Amino acid sequence: MLFKKIGIIDEDYKHRPDMYVGTEGDRITYISSDAPEDEARFGDTYDGNGKVLMPGFYNAHGHSPMSLMRGYGENLPLDRWLNDRIFPFEDKLYSDAVYWSTLMTMAESMRFGIVSTTDMYYFTGDMVKAVTQAGMKTNISRSVTNFGTPVEDSVGFKEMKEAIRAYHNTDEGRVKVDASAHAEYTNDIAMLEAISDAAKEYGVNMHIHLSETEKEHKECIERHGKTPAEVFYSVGAFDVPTTAAHCIWVTEHDLDIFKEKGVTVASNPVSNMKLASGMCNVVPMYKKGINVAIGTDSSASNNSLNFFEEMKIFALTGKVTSMDAAAMTPQQVLRSASRAGALSQGRDDCGLIKEGFKADIIAVDVTGPNMCPSDDLPNDLIFSADGKDVCLTMVDGKVLYKDGEYTTIDIEKARFETINAKKKILSCL
8 A cells, every 4th residue: 555645653753744655565665755656566545635644553451352341340449340340240251252352342442543452361262363353463361360279270371371382473473472470469479480481481472460559569568578570570470571561569679670671561541540550650661761561451441442542641640640741752652652562562573654664554634623733743643632533554554444444344243242242241140
């Protein structure tokens, strides 16, 4: 495809108007202010008038099937939200429910410009089926909890390894499988060590929850004399590339560990505030050079995947926690939303509008009243734009969403099946 006379957010996160961007196969192969000599080689053309092209978003922490639970556990703190509402509902999940809800989440994701998600759940095969059908990317993990069950008797640990063997680097590399310890408080040390060893054995990334609540953080210190980050460090979890979700109650020493081991922090500001868990203090992480990405968490705790909203709240929380209005530059925030997430997934050739990179790109309509007039487009994309301004989402050079139409998903059937699945589960509770 050739995008003609379109603004772009370039690799320095600056706006360049009236550009030509060409994609061939799954790559960006042409970027210039001049039209290419042979336009026909790029196939279809796209009129860029009133649009800006930017890298697609990499959602650094999600639980895609939990769209089934959207609105189901409102106005509760995390421990009650989990124990009183979510865990009983999840106990009734079944294969088709996970497949359809994941497919619906893929539709919502591409509608809001998300091209890839670092996902943590179970029923991994059904999730992979949905993501593959949608044409999206994922770093998926079968999350393990053992609550004292011996490693050799853990069904979750066995399924995690089976998922890695079955699905890692499938669908032309769009699907990657990570190892995953759900959290310190849901696993004993033996299991954390076993999961860490498995990640190293298979050469895959790690995905964990870490210091999401003050209660979690303090009780870990009481159990082990160490913070959750120090526990994961001691068992070797950070010896592979790790995405640590939340990281709200971390210490200065924890941040030093993240920097030393190259841990990515996935900040989930909307979910964290909605559950009253706290706010991730991002500014000191940026100052230490820690890779900070942005996640939505699930649509059960968010309750949407509107990534523009997530960027805005992410930027605002950084300003408030630091009490510095100049903190959280547009370039830092846009990088966290795109390139930082791609790097955390091990996708080194993704997350930038750059020749040779994968064509994971979105077009945003900047002609709406919410964007007029625009003085600083990168800044306005964070603070003024909305997810509904996305008019095209492309993954690996294939258009998945354009102007309200989904090319890989029967949206009416997905909606019908997801609603029916939720009704079926609720009837069993």
